[in-house]
Amino acid sequence: MDQSITRVHEHTQKGGSLWPFKPMSGLYCDVFLILSWLAVWQIGRLVEYTEHASVWFPAAGYTLACFLVIGWRALVPIMIAAIAITVWNGHHYSLPLSNSELMWGGFLFGIAHIIPYFAGASVLGHLLRKPDVTTPLLIVSFLMIGCVSSLIATQLVIGSLVVTSQMPAADVKDAMLPFWIGDMAGVVVLAPLFTGFLVKVCAAPKIDLLAFSSNNPPHLTRYFKKVAINVALIVLVMLLAKITQSRDSAFAIFFLAITHMWIACTESTKRNVISLAISSLCIVLLVHTLALMDYVKVYQFALNVIAANALFGIAIPQLQADNALLKDRVFVDSLTQAYTREYLAQRSALEMAQSRESGNSLYFVMFDLDKFKRINDELGHVDGDEALRNLSQVTKSALRKTDVFARFGGDEFVLLLPNISKQNALNLVERVREGINAITVSNVALSSSFGVTLMQQDDSLETLIQRADRALYASKEKGGNTITLI
Structure with a gap:
């Protein structure tokens, strides 16, 4: 996410969004922020249940979103908006203050309102730009930042209102809690929506939300x-x-x-x-x-x-x-898409327990490619990897849904064949062997050797592996490209 702050805009230009307008920058963006902040503030005033306290305060969430998306460039527009709304407020509530006193009060309100949300947005933006941040961590951080930032903003703003005679000191105690909860609601509920909106309408946003978005x-x-x-x-x-x-x-x-x-x-x-x-x-x-x-x-x-x-x-x-x-x-093994040795250990324990309980057979097969080291040395590891991928595809096509195919290590593979007769097990292994024989890599035909064993009641996974490995060694001793059952 830290590679470029313009990736969201580029994504939009390439058709990743249905937003129809060109992102704004410079003076146009500043004017838009002033007007939109004032509009958002008025939305909060519509549900004001007492002076200086609203059910929610959307301007708090909008301020945080502005600093998160635009950074320090939002300072001046928000300060201008804060002064303008304070002057308007003074006339609306018929406060006994002159315009110059209201402007001074608006300036102090702007500072008190801006500092906490600018600090909170800076911390949140730092997290967003970290390449390893997770969504749960981001959400917890956002909620904590919203809670703390709104609490500090509440205390500072109420202090500025008292100092500038816009609020009686006697009202502070009753106003503190509803003021804080209203600000916090504006941040927690609306800041994510405002952030997504501003990312679309403002050029060169400071954050990239693509990693935290889903189609x-x-x-x-x-x-x-x-x-x-x-x-x-x-x-x-x-x-x-x-x-x-x-x-x-x-x-x-x-x-x-x-x-x-x-x-x-x-x-x-x-x-x-x-x-x-x-x-x-x-x-x-x-x-x-x-x-x-x-x-x-x-x-x-x-x-x-x-x-x-x-x-x-x-x-x-x-x-x-x-x-x-x-x-x-x-x-799952990333190269062959066969199961890993870790999965084999867990699945083997389950299949062996079921075999003991039901009395059904369980065949354990170990196999590998003949002269695989020579393939790697003469053809190269790219062809060697291709041989292993082809082997995996052929093997999977021959298996039943209940069978397990795992990569044991290198070019060694294992099959677990539950609830199958001896003849059917050998027929299945033979199909795998013939399928591998049909594979050619760089005009070199492949072949493989197999060791097969039947699980006994007192077997452990280790004893099965040892017995299948001896059977595989016996196949190698016979010249390879063969199946040995012991």
């Missing part, structure tokens, strides 16, 4: 149905709170954690973030429309908890994919 899966209709179910649930539980006028009923909103985890585990990162934004917007609008301000702290906490839960859900598909990849690396 939208199919079934867009199913996604819309999930969102519709989510919205319906929000409406029902909030109507319940309105009808019953009970704080206990308001806590039903936490059931949204279930549906959002469902979306997080089955949809792409982008769709998950969008659904979070839709749900949070529905909640804050219904708090205002249904006059549920008495329960506003319940809904504020719910927004944060549901968002954190859903963001952790994003990591589940990646963890599953990482676990599957790790399992493949441990249990």
Whole structure:
């Protein structure tokens, strides 16, 4: 991710996105940031339930996203916007302050608001640019940064409001918690959405989100149905709170954690973030429309908890994919796609236990290529690898679904043949031998030798290997290209 800050833009230009507008830079970008920040701030004011406290504060998430995507260049536009909104606020609330006093208050507010989110974005951006960062680590870091940054911003901003006579000191105690939770909701719920938006509209973003994005899966209709179910649930539980006028009923909103985890585990990162934004917007609008301000702290906490839960859900598909990849690396040989020796040890223990319990036969076969060292020395390791890959393909085509084919080491391979008669086992091995005989690499025909043994009740994997190895050695003594059963 650290190779180029323009990869996202290049990806867009190549058709990786449906965003139709040319990314902005320079003065156009600065003006856009000022206007968009003011618009986002006004969205928060729509659901303000007391002075300086909103159900959520989208501007906090937008500020963090601006610094994360654009860096220090966002400082001046956000400061200008902070001063402008403070002057507007002073007139809106009829504060007994002159324009110069409001501008000074806006400057202090800007500093108090900018410092925590700039610091948080710097730490988060550093993590994003590390090549080995994982999605779970990124999510935990984001949630911690959002919590701490919003807490520090709350304390600094309230302090600046008191110092500039925009808030009475007596109101600080009651305003601190709702102010902080509202800011944190704006960061946790909306910063991911704002970040993805800014990456598309601003030229040369400082971060690359491609490594943490996934293509939208199919079934867009199913996604819309999930969102519709989510919205319906929000409406029902909030109507319940309105009808019953009970704080206990308001806590039903936490059931949204279930549906959002469902979306997080089955949809792409982008769709998950969008659904979070839709749900949070529905909640804050219904708090205002249904006059549920008495329960506003319940809904504020719910927004944060549901968002954190859903963001952790994003990591589940990646963890599953990482676990599957790790399992493949441990249990599947990268060259031949045969199972590894580690898998053979585990599967052998299972097959041997089942054979003892059922009384069914289990044949153990060890084989290798004749004169493989000579192939490597005379033709080269590229041809040697090609010989092993061809051997693997031929062998797999001759096996049953219940059989196990593993690479034991070098050019040595093992077969586990459960629940099979002696004659059928030998016929199967013969088909493998004939298939290998038909392989040519650089005009050199291949051949192989086999050692076959039947598991006895007192056998261990080690004794099976030893006996099959003796049988393989006997085949070599006969001149190779043959099968020996002992």
